[in-house]
Amino acid sequence: xxxxxxxxxxxLLLIAPAAILIGVFLVLPYLNIVVMxxxxxxxxxxxxxxxxxxxxxxxxxxIFYIQQVANTLWIGFVTTLACLILGYxxxxxxxxxxxxxxxxxxxxxxxxxxxxxxxxxYGWTILLGNNGLINRTLMGWGIIDGPLPLMYNxxxxxIALVHVFLPFMILPIMSAIQGIDxxxxxxxxxxxxxxxxxxxxxxxxxxxxxxxxGSILVFVLSLSAYVTPSLIGGLRVKTMAVTVVxxxxxxxxxxxxxxxxxxxxxxxxxxxxxxxxxxxxxxxx
Amino acid sequence: xxxxxxxxxxxxxxxxxxxxxxxxxIAEGEFISxxxxxxxxxxxxxxxxxxxxxxxxGAIRFDGRDVVHVPVEKRDIxxxxxxxxxxxxxxxxxxxxxxxxxxxxxxxxIRERITKVLDMVQLAGYAERYPRQLSGGQQxxxxxxxxxxxxxxxxxxxxxxxxxxxxxREEMRVFIRDLQRRVGITTVYVTHDQAEAMTMxxxxxxxxxxxxxxxxxxxxxYERPSNLEVAEFVGQVNIIRGKVxxxxxxxxxxxxxxxxxxxxxxxxxLALRPEAVELLPVNSGTSGVPAKVRSSYYSGSLVDYRLDLxxxxxxxxxxxPRTRFADGDEVLIHAPVDRxxxxxxxxxxxx
Numbered sequence: 001x002x003x004x005x006x007x008x009x010x011x012l013l014l015i016a017p018a019a020i021l022i023g024v025f026l027v028l029p030y031l032n033i034v035v036m037x038x039x040x041x042x043x044x045x046x047x048x049x050x051x052x053x054x055x056x057x058x059x060x061x062x063i064f065y066i067q068q069v070a071n072t073l074w075i076g077f078v079t080t081l082a083c084l085i086l087g088y089x090x091x092x093x094x095x096x097x098x099x100x101x102x103x104x105x106x107x108x109x110x111x112x113x114x115x116x117x118x119x120x121x122y123g124w125t126i127l128l129g130n131n132g133l134i135n136r137t138l139m140g141w142g143i144i145d146g147p148l149p150l151m152y153n154x155x156x157x158x159i160a161l162v163h164v165f166l167p168f169m170i171l172p173i174m175s176a177i178q179g180i181d182x183x184x185x186x187x188x189x190x191x192x193x194x195x196x197x198x199x200x201x202x203x204x205x206x207x208x209x210x211x212x213x214g215s216i217l218v219f220v221l222s223l224s225a226y227v228t229p230s231l232i233g234g235l236r237v238k239t240m241a242v243t244v245v246x247x248x249x250x251x252x253x254x255x256x257x258x259x260x261x262x263x264x265x266x267x268x269x270x271x272x273x274x275x276x277x278x279x280x281x282x283x284x285x
Numbered sequence: 286x287x288x289x290x291x292x293x294x295x296x297x298x299x300x301x302x303x304x305x306x307x308x309x310x311i312a313e314g315e316f317i318s319x320x321x322x323x324x325x326x327x328x329x330x331x332x333x334x335x336x337x338x339x340x341x342x343g344a345i346r347f348d349g350r351d352v353v354h355v356p357v358e359k360r361d362i363x364x365x366x367x368x369x370x371x372x373x374x375x376x377x378x379x380x381x382x383x384x385x386x387x388x389x390x391x392x393x394x395i396r397e398r399i400t401k402v403l404d405m406v407q408l409a410g411y412a413e414r415y416p417r418q419l420s421g422g423q424q425x426x427x428x429x430x431x432x433x434x435x436x437x438x439x440x441x442x443x444x445x446x447x448x449x450x451x452x453x454r455e456e457m458r459v460f461i462r463d464l465q466r467r468v469g470i471t472t473v474y475v476t477h478d479q480a481e482a483m484t485m486x487x488x489x490x491x492x493x494x495x496x497x498x499x500x501x502x503x504x505x506x507y508e509r510p511s512n513l514e515v516a517e518f519v520g521q522v523n524i525i526r527g528k529v530x531x532x533x534x535x536x537x538x539x540x541x542x543x544x545x546x547x548x549x550x551x552x553x554x555l556a557l558r559p560e561a562v563e564l565l566p567v568n569s570g571t572s573g574v575p576a577k578v579r580s581s582y583y584s585g586s587l588v589d590y591r592l593d594l595x596x597x598x599x600x601x602x603x604x605x606p607r608t609r610f611a612d613g614d615e616v617l618i619h620a621p622v623d624r625x626x627x628x629x630x631x632x633x634x635x636x
Contacts, residue, residue, distance in 0.1 A: 113599060155510065183366045184373075187366060187372070189358050189368035190357055190432075191358075191363055191387055192359075192435065205374050
C-alpha cells in the first residue's frame with residue numbers, strides 16, 4: 001500500500017473490526033426481525049411462505065397487546081421518575097460532597113451492577129414475597145394484618161428495576177453537576193438567591209443534559225428489561241419484553257413475536273425522541 | 286455608601302488559623318486591596334466578608350452592624366469572581382436581571398437599570414448575547430455590571446483580572462478603578478499582583494500567613510515597608526547591611542544618619558529600591574560608591590543593571606536608558622541618604 005492509500009484506508013481499517021462485529025451480530029439480526037415480522041405464521045415451521053401484514057393486524061386488533069405496551073411504557077416511566085427523584089440527590093452529593101464520601105459513595109452506587117441480574121432479582125423475591133422479609137417484619141411488628149402485595153405486580157417490578165438502573169441515572173447527572181462551576185451557585189447567592197433558589201435557577205437547569213441522558217438510559221433499559229419483570233411479575237404482570245420472549249420461545253410464533261418486538265421498539269423510540277425534543281427546547285429557553 | 290469594620294477576625298479550619306485575628310477599618314467609598322502570596326488568608330478574608338465562610342472568631346461590621354451571622358444572600362454585597370461566574374444558560378440581560386429579580390424590583394425598573402449599567406460598562410447592545418459569545422474582557426465587564434446593578438453596600442473582587450492577558454489586564458485596572466470612583470462604592474479587592482494592588486488602591490493590606498504585615502497607602506507600602514517580607518514582596522529591593530554606631534549607620538554607601546532606636550553595635554538591614562539611585566560615570570566628579578557593571582537588561586523604558594561592589598556585594602539598579610553602561614564598565618552609584626529605609630536588626634547582632 002502506498003502512503004496515500006494508507007492515509008485513506010488507515011482509519012477505515014481501524015474501525016473495521018467493530019463495524020463488522022456490529023454489522024454481523026446486530027444490524028443483520030435486526031433486519032432479519034423486520035423481515036420476519038412480515039412473514040406468514042408457520043405450521044410446524046418458524047414461518048410460512050410469502051409476506052403479510054397479518055401479524056400487525058393481530059397486534060392492533062387485540063386490546064390486550066396495546067394495553068401491554070401501555071403497561072410497559074408506564075412501568076418505564078415510573079421507574080425513570082423514581083430513579084430521577086432518588087438519584088439526583090445522590091448524584092449531587094457524589095459531585096459536590098467531600099472526597100471521603102465520594103469514594104465510598106461511588107462504590108455503593110455501582111454495587112448493584114456487581115451482582116448478576118438473576119441473583120439480584122431472586123434477592124428481591126426474598127424481600128418482597130408474601131412470606132418475604134418486608135411483609136413478615138411488618139406483620140411481626142403488627143403494622144399490617146395481611147401481607148402487602150409487593151410481588152407479582154407492577155410495583156414489585158418498578159422497585160426491582162429502580163434498584164438495578166439507579167446507577168445509570170446517577171452517573172450522567174453526577175458528571176453533569178461536576179461540569180458546573182461551583183462559583184455559579186456562589187454568584188447566585190451573592191446576588192441575593194437563597195440556597196434553594198440558586199439550585200432551582202442555576203444548578204438544576206445546567207444539569208438538565210445529565211437528567212436527559214440518564215432518563216433516556218433508564219427508560220430504554222426498563223422497556224427492554226426481561227429477567228427482572230419475568231421473575232418478579234411472574235404470570236400475573238407481563239411486560240412487553242416478557243410477552244415477546246413467550247411468543248418466540250414458548251409458542252414458537254416467530255413472525256408475531258418479531259412484530260411485537262418491533263412495536264415495542266417503535267413506541268419506545270417515539271417516546272425517547274419526543275422527550276429529547278421537549279427537553280432540548282427547555283434547555284434553550 | 287458603607288463603612289466596613291473588620292475586628293479581630295479569625296478563621297481556623299482545624300489546622301491552625303488561616304486568618305489570624307486581623308482588624309481593618311475600611312472607610313466609605315474606599316478602595317482597599319488585600320495583597321499577599323497564595324495561602325496568606327486574603328481570599329479567606331474576602332469569603333468571610335461575603336459570607337461564604339463563617340468566621341471562627343471576630344466581627345465584621347457594615348456601618349456598625351455585625352453581619353457575621355447574616356447569610357450571604359442577605360448581606361447585600363456585589364461580588365466579582367476570578368472566573369467571572371456568569372450564568373452560561375442566561376443572556377447578558379438575564380444575568381444582570383438575576384439579582385434585581387431576587388430583590389423583587391419591578392420589570393420596568395429592571396429594564397431601566399440594565400440599560401444604565403450596560404452603558405456604564407460600555408456594553409450597550411450586548412444584552413441578548415450569551416456569555417460564551419463574549420471575549421474575556423467583555424465577560425469581565427458583565428460580571429462587574431452584574432455586581433454593581435444591584436447597588437450593593439460593598440463590592441468584593443476576587444482576583445478578577447487573573448485570567449486576562451497582560452495588555453487587557455492593564456486596561457481593566459484603569460477601567461475598574463474609574464468605575465469604582467464614579468460609583469463611589471466601598472471596595473475590597475483581593476490580588477497577589479502587587480502592581481495591581483498599588484495602581485488601583487487607596488490603601489493596601491499586605492498579608493502573610495494569616496496576619497496583616499502592613500496596612501498603608503501604596504507609597505507607604507513601597508517606600509516605607511514595615512519589614513523585610515513586605516519590602517521583598519512589593520517590588521524589587523536591595524537589602525543593604527549597616528552597622529549602628531554613635532549616631533550614624535555605617536554602610537557600603539557611606540554613613541547615614543541613625544534612624545530608629547538601635548543600640549550601638551547592632552547590624553541592621555536597610556531597603557534600597559533599584560530605581561532610587563543614580564548611576565554616574567567614574568569621571569563625573571561627583572561622590573558615589575564605585576561599582577562594576579556585571580550585566581544589564583534592556584526593556585525599552587528601563588534598563589536593569591547588576592552591579593558588583595568592591596566588597597563583593599551585588600546591587601540591582603534600574604535607570605532610564607538615557608545613559609547606557611556596558612558590561613564591565615566602572616561606574617559610581619549615587620544613593621541619596623533619604624532613600625535608605627531601615628527594616629530592623631539582623632537577627633543575632635543586637636547588642
